[in-house]
Amino acid sequence: MPVLPNMPKASDWQRVRPMRAFAQLTASLDAQLEPARFERMEGVVIAGTVAARIAAVSEGMSAGRSSARATNADIVAHRPGFTVEAKAHLRLTCQSCGESFAHVVSTLSTLWVARDERELLAWEQAAARADIDAEGEDGGPSAHGAAELEVVLADEQASGLSLVEDELLLAMPVVPRCPACASSSEPQRFSFG
Numbered sequence: 684m685p686v687l688p689n690m691p692k693a694s695d696w697q698r699v700r701p702m703r704a705f706a707q708l709t710a711s712l713d714a715q716l717e718p719a720r721f722e723r724m725e726g727v728v729i730a731g732t733v734a735a736r737i738a739a740v741s742e743g744m745s746a747g748r749s750s751a752r753a754t755n756a757d758i759v760a761h762r763p764g765f766t767v768e769a770k771a772h773l774r775l776t777c778q779s780c781g782e783s784f785a786h787v788v789s790t791l792s793t794l795w796v797a798r799d800e801r802e803l804l805a806w807e808q809a810a811a812r813a814d815i816d817a818e819g820e821d822g823g824p825s826a827h828g829a830a831e832l833e834v835v836l837a838d839e840q841a842s843g844l845s846l847v848e849d850e851l852l853l854a855m856p857v858v859p860r861c862p863a864c865a866s867s868s869e870p871q872r873f874s875f876g
């Protein structure tokens with residue numbers, strides 16, 4: 684069992700700080716955040732609290748990889764980064780039948796911290812090349828779940844709360860559909876009598 688981090692104060696999540704500070708966290712930020720705090724999620728019903736966690740990427744995470752294919756971790760090897768995790772139970776309205784349905788969001792993203800624009804660009808180009816290589820090998824760019832490389836600038840400012848909210852917004856379906864409608868592969872037909 685890892686040692687439980689100290690319970691962070693509410694202000695820890697509101698405090699705006701440079702991205703590099705998140706990559707230098709010595710203890711993870713963990714909290715159950717109240718839905719009311721997510722102002723950009725207006726119109727989405729969040730049931731209960733949002734489980735949130737931000738933690739620095741530990742050094743040497745990418746060490747010892749033997750894959751021939753460059754992974755995101757290889758591209759940014761030994762560079763600072765941090766993970767943002769969000770778990771929430773949402774209630775969405777199905778765009779096909781209008782029913783309200785439960786949608787569980789559980790996401791984990793790694794943000795890599797680039798010193799400057801130049802480094803950011805270099806990483807993105809390397810990631811694009813790795814994607815092309817992967818495509819050439821198996822014909823599917825995302826067949827191996829090659830996650831998009833997410834890079835932020837060291838001086839960019841954000842609060843933990845807004846980073847978690849970004850995660851939730853990204854995880855929202857563009858067109859919400861309930862499981863019943865999503866599983867019916869046939870397009871809906873209407874017969875008029």
Ligand SMILES: [Zn+2]
Pocket residue numbers: 777778779780781782860861862863864865
């Ligand atoms: Zn539906």
